[in-house]
Amino acid sequence: MPKAIRLYVRYVEKVNRAIGRCAMYLIFAMLGVLLYSSFSKTVFLPAHWTLETAQFLMVAYYLLGGSYSMQLGDHVRMDLLYSTWKPRTRSLVDSITVLFLIFYLCLLLYGGYSSTAYAIQYGEQSYSAWAPYMAPVKIVMTFGVFMMLLQALATLFKDIAAARGEEL
Numbered sequence: 001m002p003k004a005i006r007l008y009v010r011y012v013e014k015v016n017r018a019i020g021r022c023a024m025y026l027i028f029a030m031l032g033v034l035l036y037s038s039f040s041k042t043v044f045l046p047a048h049w050t051l052e053t054a055q056f057l058m059v060a061y062y063l064l065g066g067s068y069s070m071q072l073g074d075h076v077r078m079d080l081l082y083s084t085w086k087p088r089t090r091s092l093v094d095s096i097t098v099l100f101l102i103f104y105l106c107l108l109l110y111g112g113y114s115s116t117a118y119a120i121q122y123g124e125q126s127y128s129a130w131a132p133y134m135a136p137v138k139i140v141m142t143f144g145v146f147m148m149l150l151q152a153l154a155t156l157f158k159d160i161a162a163a164r165g166e167e168l
Contacts (some may be wrong), residue, residue, distance in 0.1 A: 009154045010086045030057040048130040049059020063144025067151035091162035098156045105149040112142035
């Protein structure tokens with residue numbers, strides 16, 4: 001594989017590893033918010049912001065950690081025949097299926113970008129008692145999809161290299 005592709009894969013995986021390791025700690029923030037929510041409901045008036053904050057943290061945890069999970073190969077895989085195939089066959093099939101993922105992620109990125117632009121332009125707020133602005137969570141969602149797209153491209157390059165008998 002060309003040096004530019006090797007550098008791309010190395011850089012994308014390094015960035016996604018850093019983002020994924022930071023995103024892992026969002027689960028503790030979410031647990032803290034939910035614990036505060038439970039405490040506030042029993043002791044004094046419940047806070048309006050806790051449920052949506054926990055949901056926003058879960059969105060960030062899930063979408064920012066997705067590319068790191070893909071990098072580690074920890075996504076769920078249907079394994080009826082896959083484990084019996086030769087490594088080159090697996091890489092060839094993986095490179096074909098990742099093309100479908102890239103197409104899907106491109107559609108998600110387009111929708112996420114237009115939704116984020118709308119939220120920023122019109123100051124979109126949630127229809128709840130707390131009514132937070134939606135732009136921050138939509139920016140995080142779009143960024144997470146973008147990083148997943150970059151990781152999918154890196155995975156495609158790695159699968160093509162493996163199908164050719166090379167190592168990336």
